[in-house]
Amino acid sequence: MQIAQRLSGMRESFIREMTRLAIAHNAINLSQGFPDFDPPREVIDAAHRALDASMNQYSITWGLPALRQAIAAKMKRRYNLDFDPDQHITVTCGVTEAMRAALMALVNPGDEVIIVEPFHEGYLPAVVFAGGTPRFVPLEPPDYALDPGRLRKVFNSRTRAVLVNTPHNPTGRVFTREELDGVAQLCREFDAVAVTDEIYEHIIYDDRPHIPLATLPGMAARTVTIGGLGKTFAATGWRLGYACALQPLSGALRTVHDFTTICAPSPLQAAAAAALELPDQYYRQLRRDYTARREKIMRILDEAGFTAQPPEGAYYVMADFSAWNFDGDDFAFARWLPANLGVAAVPGSCFYGTPGMGKNTVRFAFAKKMATLEAAGERLKRR
Numbered sequence: 001m002q003i004a005q006r007l008s009g010m011r012e013s014f015i016r017e018m019t020r021l022a023i024a025h026n027a028i029n030l031s032q033g034f035p036d037f038d039p040p041r042e043v044i045d046a047a048h049r050a051l052d053a054s055m056n057q058y059s060i061t062w063g064l065p066a067l068r069q070a071i072a073a074k075m076k077r078r079y080n081l082d083f084d085p086d087q088h089i090t091v092t093c094g095v096t097e098a099m100r101a102a103l104m105a106l107v108n109p110g111d112e113v114i115i116v117e118p119f120h121e122g123y124l125p126a127v128v129f130a131g132g133t134p135r136f137v138p139l140e141p142p143d144y145a146l147d148p149g150r151l152r153k154v155f156n157s158r159t160r161a162v163l164v165n166t167p168h169n170p171t172g173r174v175f176t177r178e179e180l181d182g183v184a185q186l187c188r189e190f191d192a193v194a195v196t197d198e199i200y201e202h203i204i205y206d207d208r209p210h211i212p213l214a215t216l217p218g219m220a221a222r223t224v225t226i227g228g229l230g231k232t233f234a235a236t237g238w239r240l241g242y243a244c245a246l247q248p249l250s251g252a253l254r255t256v257h258d259f260t261t262i263c264a265p266s267p268l269q270a271a272a273a274a275a276l277e278l279p280d281q282y283y284r285q286l287r288r289d290y291t292a293r294r295e296k297i298m299r300i301l302d303e304a305g306f307t308a309q310p311p312e313g314a315y316y317v318m319a320d321f322s323a324w325n326f327d328g329d330d331f332a333f334a335r336w337l338p339a340n341l342g343v344a345a346v347p348g349s350c351f352y353g354t355p356g357m358g359k360n361t362v363r364f365a366f367a368k369k370m371a372t373l374e375a376a377g378e379r380l381k382r383r
């Protein structure tokens, strides 16, 4: 049986493999990026109400009007971005689907798509499935800065899009205005589109600002801004994301979305609209809680002999395990860890497209209850 060529060289997700390994070894799962706590009570109640109110059929393909209106209001209030909910906002099954739809809508065979590495592992399949050719630009440790000179080297007349994720998984970088200006300038110069992944927009430390690329001069018309509900409201299994784009980008990605998933789950969209009504206090508390978790994981990793920079945003740490003198690469280490110490992490190199990068690192996710993090700390100390 022949398998399509577009899948050659691709395999299942390493992150989800690590989750299965964690389950097999009864390990504490700090690999996959999902919380081990529930969404806010009000949001769960809203989902129950929607199920009881017969919201069990397809919603409008673009998303429940109340949710699209809530997203438009949020984009205006927080970032002063104008999106018409009837034209420019599409609710998708997670950021993963929004990214896929954006690239399917944009990319022709032979087009190049720039991916800043390390990157979320869904990006490469999204580019390849759309028929694009990935080009990688590395962020180098320890500061993982986005270097405009390196970016310029890969932009060319075939560049169709650049994928920008801020706050960034896995490094925790929150890109500065200067770094984003560098991207915007190149997009304008080479007539390229930016597809942004802002799923961690609310998980930021030390009062850093989150700057959507679409707010920079000339970028509103050439950016697809993608966001998600899963991380902000601890509901990754609800599969809710959205894409905001002006025309003609919005219409094109809506067509892809329509014929891929028809719509996101209707009752959960109703609950998401309620989630977006939560007061600012919710977001302040979210930041406080994640700040406490970040402190805890940094102490744990330090005590266990890892070298790592505290993240500026998102809920991951890239930890260098060189000081462990482990005889093997990051994959061997990530397989050894749950089997021997009962903690699961993700091999660093699976976030890179360039071979050889990330080999001394593993990624820990810390969207966990304090008690979970403490237990992981106790286990890592036993090395």
Ligand SMILES: Cc1ncc(COP(=O)(O)O)c(C=O)c1O
Binding pocket: 033, 093, 094, 095, 096, 097, 120, 122, 165, 168, 169, 197, 199, 228, 229, 230, 236, 239, 240, 241
């Ligand atoms: C940067 C980034 N983008 C996208 C996703 C996936 O988002 P969703 O679950 O909404 O598809 C994740 C999940 O960890 C992520 O970290």
